[in-house]
Amino acid sequence: MSTPAAERKPLPFVANFAAGAIAGISEILTFYPLDVVKTRMQLETGKTKHGVLGSFKTIIKEEGFGRLYRGLVPPLLMEAPKRATKFAANDFWGKQFLTLSGEKKMTQNLAIATGCAAGATESFVVVPFELVKIKLQDKTSTFKGPMDVVSQVVKKEGLLGLYAGMEATMWRHFWWNGGYFGCIFQVRALLPKPESNKARLTNDLIAGTIGGLVGTAINTPFDVVKSRIQGASKTPGVVPKYNWTYPALVTIFREEGAAALYKGFVPKVMRLAPGGGVLLLVVEFTLNIFRQALGPPYI
Secondary structure, eight states: OOOOGGGOOOOOHHHHHHHHHHHHHHHHHHHHHHHHHHHHHHHOOSSOOOOHHHHHHHHHHHHOGGGGGTTOHHHHHHHHHHHHHHHHHHHHHHHHHHHHHTOSSOOHHHHHHHHHHHHHHHHHHHHHHHHHHHHHHSTTOOOOSHHHHHHHHHHHHOGGGGGTTHHHHHHHHHHHHHHHHHHHHHHHHHSOOOSSHHHHHHHHHHHHHHHHHHHHHHHHHHHHHHHHHHHSOOOTTOOOSSOSHHHHHHHHHHHHOGGGGGTTHHHHHHHHHHHHHHHHHHHHHHHHHHHHHHOTTOO
């Protein structure tokens, strides 16, 4: 017997943590090669030489199929805490904003504010992993593996070197999460009310996919800047060309045109739009399993 929705008790933190971790790992194992292609396109200055299919063919032909999974370990290690932090932070900030606003239920504006705050929180967790991943995905990379990247960066730049691109990463996650969670709220409200568990999961897939598309459209320029900052090799005494996010956006726009700010957009959408749907679908499916296992008052 299920508990009335108004009396249903929220699942414990560990359930949200586990669901976020499982969803994140599922998404990255499915779509990782697209992330490699996206990074290659973003690191390329000037006019893009290859499209998505061309990039896939070039990488496989020149470097081998395995190169499409180069740098997979850092994202796998990152995904559990990253996704768990994303949804746990979204839950935390949602409650805080509801309390501060005096609202009794989530609104569109609160959903956007909550998503942005959760994204900023998440960025503190992911930066070192992202930096190692970018260094390994670069075509010119000579690093032997993740630990080689860490040791060389720390040796040359100190521990703070692992947080290069922190500001750009924060803006990237801030805008993506705001668009993603805000869009999910609105799309769910527009869709027919689900009458069954299957219909609810379908709605989650649709809302998550649209949310992923919108979030990607908003944050791609910030992702390009992040990749440029983290992919660059620092020279002592020389100011990096790409340093702070918004000035870097202006530099890229001025030197390469507006289209350069959307380099890697297609593989990013191909990954994050359906990936957002898969993410939300797996999260909701996993949470439902926890509810069924725990029973009332969680179900």
